[in-house]
Amino acid sequence: xxxxxxxxxxxxxxxxxxxxxxxxxxxxxxxxxxxxxxxxxxxxxxxxxxxxxxxxxxxxxxxxxxxxxxxxxxxxxxxxxxxxxxxxxxxxxxxxxxxxxxxxxxxxxxxxxxxxxxxxxxxxxxxxxxxxxxxxxxxxxxxxxxxxxxxxxxxxxxxxxxx
Amino acid sequence: xxxxxxxxxxxxxxxxxxxxxxxxxxxxxxxxxxxxxxxxxxxxxxxxxxxxxxxxxxxxxxxxxxxxxxxxxxxxxxxxxxxxxxxxxxxxxxxxxxxxxxxxxxxxxxxxxxxxxxxxxxxxxxxxxxxxxxxxxxxxxxxxxxxxxxxxxxxxxxxxxxxxxxxxxxxxxxxxxxxxxxxxxxxxxxxxxxxxxxxxxxxxxxxxxxxxxxxxxxxxxxxxxxxxxxxxxxxxxxxxxxxxxxxxxxxxxxxxxxxxxxxxxxxxxxxxxxxxxxxxxxxxxxxxxxxxxxxxxxxxxxxxxxxxxxxxxxxxxxxxxxxxxxxxxxxxxxxxxxxxxxxxxxxxxxxxxxxxxxxxxxxxxxxxxxxxxxxxxxxxxxxxxxxxxxxxxxxxxxxxxxxxxxxxxxxxxxxxxxxxxxxxxxxxxxxxxxxxxxxxxxxxxxxxxxxxxxxxxxxxxxxxxxxxxxxxxxxxxxxxxxxxxxxxxxxxxxxxxxxxxxxxxxxxxxxxxxxxxxxxxxxxxxxxxxxxxxxxxxx
Numbered sequence: 001x002x003x004x005x006x007x008x009x010x011x012x013x014x015x016x017x018x019x020x021x022x023x024x025x026x027x028x029x030x031x032x033x034x035x036x037x038x039x040x041x042x043x044x045x046x047x048x049x050x051x052x053x054x055x056x057x058x059x060x061x062x063x064x065x066x067x068x069x070x071x072x073x074x075x076x077x078x079x080x081x082x083x084x085x086x087x088x089x090x091x092x093x094x095x096x097x098x099x100x101x102x103x104x105x106x107x108x109x110x111x112x113x114x115x116x117x118x119x120x121x122x123x124x125x126x127x128x129x130x131x132x133x134x135x136x137x138x139x140x141x142x143x144x145x146x147x148x149x150x151x152x153x154x155x156x157x158x159x160x161x162x163x
Numbered sequence: 164x165x166x167x168x169x170x171x172x173x174x175x176x177x178x179x180x181x182x183x184x185x186x187x188x189x190x191x192x193x194x195x196x197x198x199x200x201x202x203x204x205x206x207x208x209x210x211x212x213x214x215x216x217x218x219x220x221x222x223x224x225x226x227x228x229x230x231x232x233x234x235x236x237x238x239x240x241x242x243x244x245x246x247x248x249x250x251x252x253x254x255x256x257x258x259x260x261x262x263x264x265x266x267x268x269x270x271x272x273x274x275x276x277x278x279x280x281x282x283x284x285x286x287x288x289x290x291x292x293x294x295x296x297x298x299x300x301x302x303x304x305x306x307x308x309x310x311x312x313x314x315x316x317x318x319x320x321x322x323x324x325x326x327x328x329x330x331x332x333x334x335x336x337x338x339x340x341x342x343x344x345x346x347x348x349x350x351x352x353x354x355x356x357x358x359x360x361x362x363x364x365x366x367x368x369x370x371x372x373x374x375x376x377x378x379x380x381x382x383x384x385x386x387x388x389x390x391x392x393x394x395x396x397x398x399x400x401x402x403x404x405x406x407x408x409x410x411x412x413x414x415x416x417x418x419x420x421x422x423x424x425x426x427x428x429x430x431x432x433x434x435x436x437x438x439x440x441x442x443x444x445x446x447x448x449x450x451x452x453x454x455x456x457x458x459x460x461x462x463x464x465x466x467x468x469x470x471x472x473x474x475x476x477x478x479x480x481x482x483x484x485x486x487x488x489x490x491x492x493x494x495x496x497x498x499x500x501x502x503x504x505x506x507x508x509x510x511x512x513x514x515x516x517x518x519x520x521x522x523x524x525x526x527x528x529x530x531x532x533x534x535x536x537x538x539x540x541x542x543x544x545x546x547x548x549x550x551x552x553x554x555x556x557x558x559x560x561x562x563x564x565x566x567x568x569x570x571x572x573x574x575x576x577x578x579x580x581x582x583x584x585x586x587x588x589x590x591x592x593x594x595x596x597x598x599x600x601x602x603x604x605x606x607x608x609x610x611x612x613x614x615x616x617x618x619x620x621x622x623x624x625x626x627x628x629x630x631x632x633x634x635x636x637x638x639x640x641x642x643x644x645x646x647x648x649x650x651x652x653x654x655x656x657x658x659x660x661x662x663x664x665x666x667x668x669x670x671x672x673x674x675x676x677x678x679x680x681x682x683x684x685x686x687x688x689x690x691x692x693x694x695x696x697x698x699x700x701x702x
Contacts, residue, residue: 010343014291018283025284055470062467068288068308071343 002031003057004076004083004153007046010069011037018067019046028052028060032085032150043071047083047152076153083153086125088113089135092142093120101141108134119144165333167295168193168326171259172201174302177335180230182586184208184217188234188274191261193326195232206586206615209607211238213579215245215316216605219254220583223566224542226380228255228309229583235261236274239320240281244573246316247285251570252401253378255314257305258286265293265322279320287315295328299335307339312346313465314378346464350481355489358436358460358477362496365434365458368394371417373446374401374569375439375463381483385438386410388487393498394436395506397425399446400555401569402439408534408559414506418446420552420701423513428506429453437461437475439483441468443570450474462486520696524675526550526624527557529693530596532676533622534559536683537592542566542584546577546597549630552701554596563591575604581619582611592683593618599625599649609662612688619688622679626695627651634701659690666690 009015016035023030031049038045050060057075064073093101093115101120105112108130114121124134128151135143165173171194175183182204187195198205208214211233218229229249233242239260249256262268263275279289288308290301298321305317362368376385382405389396389412396406397414400421406413415422417429429435429447435457440446447453450473458476461469462483469478479486519525530553537543545554545567558565566584568576581595602623612619624630629647636644659666665687669675675693682689 014279017280021283059467059471062471066465066467068341068344 001051001053003050003052004081004151005048005050005057005060005064006074006076006153007048007064008038008071009044009046010071011042011044012069015044015069016046018069019064022063022067023050026059026063028056032148034150034152036152047150049151076155079156081153081155083127083151084125085128085131085151086123086149087131088121088123088147089138089143090119090121090145091138092118092144094118097141101138104134104137108137110134164329164331166193166197166326167298167321167328168197170295170298170330170333171302171321171326172197172203173333174299174335175203175230176201178228178302178306180228182206182221183230183232184214184221184583185232186211186214186234186238188238188261190263190274190323191232191234191238191259191326193323194259194261194321204586205232206582206611208579208582209610210605211241212245212575213582213605213608213611215242215249215256215258216573216576216579217583217586218256218258219245219249219252220544220566220580221587222249222254222256222583224564224584224587228257228306230257230259232259233261234274235263235278236276238274239278240276243282243285246282246318248568248571248573248576249316250285250287252374252568253314254316255309256316257309258316258318260318260320261326262291262320262322264324266324268322279318282318285316286318289318289320291320292322292325295325296330298325299333303336304339304341308341308344312344313375347480348464348482348485350462350479350486350489352489354477354479355486355493358479359490359493359496361434361458361460361477362392362494365496366499367432367502368392368434368436368498369414369428369432370394370396370436370438371429371440371442372396372398372402372405372438373440373442374399375483376402376405377564379439379464379483381439381487384484384487384491388491391491392494392496393500393503395428395498395503397429399440399442399569400567403555403565404560404563407561409561411507412503415510416555419448420445420555422510422556424506424509427509427513432457435459437463437473438487439463442472444472447473515702518700520699522670522694523696523699524624524669524672524693526553526693526695526699529672529675530554530557531559532672533594533679536676536679537563537594539563540588541592541594542581542588544577544581544584544593544595546595546601547572547574548598548601549626549634549699549701550596550598550601550624553624556702574601577601578605578608578619578621579611581621582608582617585617585619589618592620594620594622596622596624598630599623599627599655600629602655603649606658609659609664609690613662613664617688618686620682620691621689622691622693623655624695625655625692626697626699628697630697630699631701633697655690655692664688664690666692668692668694670694
């Protein structure tokens with residue numbers, strides 16, 4: 001099962017390697033990892049999507065907590081957070097297909113950020129499920145390159161306040 | 164103005180460091196030069212790994228942070244095995260390494276090694292110091308992290324220009340503030356109550372004491388807990404010494420190399436109280452089987468250890484010293500006498516007579532005898548291999564200590580660790596026991612012993628083979644002794660002689676005992692070689 005972990009860390013050099021090293025040496029599988037500073041510039045947030053069972057995720061949380069510059073670890077359960085991933089997709093696009101792809105982009109709420117003679121690049125920010133749908137739709141045209149940021153997530157207040 | 168090197172020395176003084184173990188090199192010279200002017204003893208070992216082992220022996224004997232120092236590149240790299248050994252056994256240590264100039268870092272210059280990167284997975288924390296002004300904070304944090312919570316090694320890598328750089332003045336912080344590091348020390352009262360309630364229902368409870376009991380300084384607390392509740396105590400290898408070996412409540416060491424009685428007791432128990440024990444694979448091979456019929460109360464300062472190897476019914480996170488006091492205060496329970504009697508019977512039933520060979524020393528009976536010859540509070544440092552198992556099962560600890568490399572199983576640990584222990588406790592008997600394999604990994608430290616007139620006794624169980632693997636080859640590889648025969652080379656007495664250290668060879672237990680009695684009376688170092696038959700079993 002996929003788990004989304006939100007990890008607050010001190011914004012020091014070397015912290016990323018301490019955290020990512022932990023995954024490999026303890027044999028945890030990591031799907032994506034996104035890092036950026038928070039509203040407090042001395043603190044960064046890492047959003048990690050990892051694969052595993054309950055035991056692995058519990059171990060992962062505990063081991064992360066042992067890393068000195070790690071301030072806080074939270075594992076989100078499915079309903080209590082909003083997650084997004086930014087992706088850039090470069091797709092084959094000869095002039096005669098431009099309209100088709102523009103339609104797909106419009107339908108999926110993707111933004112066209114670059115057009116050349118033979119390609120079109122879409123920018124897409126949504127959930128992984130929606131991303132996969134978009135990719136399925138674009139596949140027949142020939143996808144040249146995909147760049148993804150990895151998932152970032154934030155807690156939903158609407159759910160929390162109802163608890 | 165004050166230099167970085169001087170600051171480093173002042174930080175050590177502020178932390179009450181009296182001694183460190185090290186090996187110099189060009190880029191740690193500024194530090195050693197400043198250290199030269201102080202009262203802090205700097206002991207020159209003969210290889211950097213041994214600096215870490217010596218610091219570890221010192222730390223365990225003193226219950227204080229041990230300090231080791233090496234230069235950059237190969238010096239630091241040699242120290243890694245020692246650091247990792249300390250990490251696996253949760254020994255508080257600060258390792259300081261010199262580093263090449265910070266402006267050439269990453270250019271693969273002479274003797275450059277990314278030591279913070281290389282040590283990542285076996286230090287509790289590490290620092291690569293880029294500014295002289297950061298040194299006081301880094302040292303303060305390093306000693307704090309190494310000695311609090313679950314203890315462990317912290318590495319400080321200091322480029323030579325940071326040591327040479329100067330700042331206005333030195334001020335040592337009186338507090339640390341690491342937002343992500345606040346180990347909990349007191350057990351949660353609710354969990355304590357639940358644990359006490361669970362004990363009330365137990366018919367066959369057992370305490371399993373690990374190394375955490377000793378590193379928390381909770382030995383007497385645990386003895387009090389066991390005495391009050393009548394609960395028998397088994398121990399892991401790291402927990403040996405928690406209970407006096409001859410205490411009726413002491414069951415013995417558990418695990419693949421432990422006693423049959425202790426292993427049966429653990430499997431029969433309906434309540435296991437793990438105290439500072441991570442129950443590694445060598446302690447409990449099949450934890451799932453053990454917990455099938457038993458509840459588990461796990462007390463540990465490191466929450467990550469709880470539930471890692473054994474399913475836990477009641478977790479209690481906290482310092483054992485506090486948690487056990489809390490429990491002792493609340494508990495009124497006493498374990499049924501039948502259970503204790505049953506365990507006593509198991510101990511009798513599975514007592515085995517050691518196998519002896521004519522013309523050779525039988526190590527188990529000799530070690531048992533040796534325990535009674537040592538003065539109170541003696542420290543025995545066992546190496547790794549068959550000698551470790553012999554010592555663990557046959558050496559009787561009462562109020563002394565038993566040190567060994569339990570987690571990492573690092574051969575060559577005993578002699579340098581004994582050096583550190585002796586510096587810590589000059590008035591106690593300190594004995595290193597090793598095999599002829601392990602001894603040859605660190606016999607260079609005889610020089611450190613001789614140079615410092617250290618009264619360390621070294622006993623080598625010489626069986627001319629790498630006994631532990633040799634035995635494994637007997638069991639699983641049709642007695643094909645691939646690469647395990649050491650032969651009778653070298654003449655260890657001649658080596659001792661070269662270092663100016665007295666020595667003798669024993670080929671019977673009577674001889675060994677007579678020599679041991681004599682050597683223990685002297686205040687000089689001594690090397691006792693016991694000829695042991697290569698087929699002497701571990702257990």
